[in-house]
Amino acid sequence: MAADDRAPNVIEADRVDLVRSGKPLLDQVDLVVRPGEHWALLGPNGAGKTTLLHLLGARAHPTRGTVRVLGHLLGRVDVRALRARIGHVDPRHDLRSALPARRVVLTGATGSIEVPPRWEPSPAQRARAEELLDLLGAAARADDPWTTLSQGERGRVLIARALMAEPDLLLMDEPATGLDVAAREGLLAAVDRLRAARPHMATVMVTHHLEELPATTTHALLLRAGRAVAHGPADSVLTSKHVSECFDHPIGIERRGGRWSARARP
Incomplete structure (x- = not known):
């Protein structure tokens, strides 16, 4: 464009x-x-x-x-x-726990590595996480633990995470x-699909x-x-x-x- x-x-x-x-x-x-x-x-x-x-x-x-x-x-x-x-995607993301991919994406709403204690996303945040996982071709792995994702799958999840705050x-x-x-x-x-969207x-x-x-x-x-x-x-x-x-x-x-x-x- x-x-x-x-x-x-x-x-x-x-x-x-x-x-x-x-x-x-x-x-x-x-x-x-x-x-x-x-x-x-x-x-x-x-x-x-x-x-x-x-x-x-x-x-x-x-x-x-x-x-x-x-x-x-x-x-x-x-x-x-x-x-x-600003959305920032770093492949050296320092997550060490077995958070499901969906929850990793949701940490983009809090700006944290792990999900903060007692924090729960709103329905709108949950819906946005699902939408982003689908856009980036990672919806099928939404429930899979971070520790089991391939490097390519992690990359897509991290881009979805960076987009949770709707950055410019x-x-x-x-x-x-x-x-x-x-x-x-x-x-x-x-990435091409994301840029078009x-x-x-x-x-x-x-x-x-x-x-x-x-x-x-x-x-x-x-x-x-x-x-x-x-x-x-x-x-x-x-x-x-x-x-x-x-x-x-x-x-x-x-x-x-x-x-x-x-x-x-x-």
């Missing part, structure tokens, strides 16, 4: 630096994300992708520069309230990590691999050593030239059927 130019930006990052222990992790990064846009953050290990995602999720503050998320300037907003409006921004940190081909394709198809929601997905990008990806930012190599519409950024520069290796890029693939070139 094309973004509405009249709608306020979801994200505005302007000349952002982030320094930790004297080491620059991000260096003069700019990013504007509008409603309905679906961004990919790509780059080699240590490029700063997850660091930038933490800024966008109000989990960190820039050392220099400004970051506005959902119209609020980081450093001048209650980040706890802001985080409640969804952040996904390598959601296809560790998945086999079938599980990856199932997860990406679920929520056309005004913006998303940002971190990945190392172009094959893990859904066909609905609209924009991309390539990071190398904390700096932006290229950013903008996906077709103009995900080219052999830009990706080769980003990964410092000759790489050929193809797009077929809406999906990208990458191969090393001699």
Whole structure:
């Protein structure tokens, strides 16, 4: 979906630096994300992708520069309230109990890992959890314990959990990590369905691999050593030239059927 130019930006990052222990992790990064846009953050290990995602999720503050998320300037907003409006999907979700998948999704309403003591969801929250599980193709596993779910099934459940608060921004940190081909394709198809169902929601997905990008990806930012190599519409950024520069290796890029693939070139 094309973004509405009249709608306020979801994200505005302007000349952002982030320094930790004297080491620059991000260096003069700019990013504007509008409603309905679906961004990919790509780059080699240590490029700063997850660091930038933490800024966008109000989990960190820039050392220099400004970051506005959902119209609020980081450093001048209650980040706890802001985080409640952002869906964040992390495959390293630290749940250790055997909660049924349905209850895992419902923890998105409380913003907690486990279900809080004596808390019970409202009928509307229960209905929303069922709707999201169905949308993401996980309804058949709703009663299954978290500990028995495959990595791909957990990914779908975590996306459903992130959507419980009806966020305007969804952040996904390598959601296809560790998945086999079938599980990856199932997860990406679920992301495409989600984006079609929520056309005004913006998303940002971190990945190392172009094959893990859904066909609905609209924009991309390539990071190398904390700096932006290229950013903008996906077709103009995900080219052999830009990706080769980003990964410092000759790489050929193809797009077929809406999906990208990458191969090393001699």
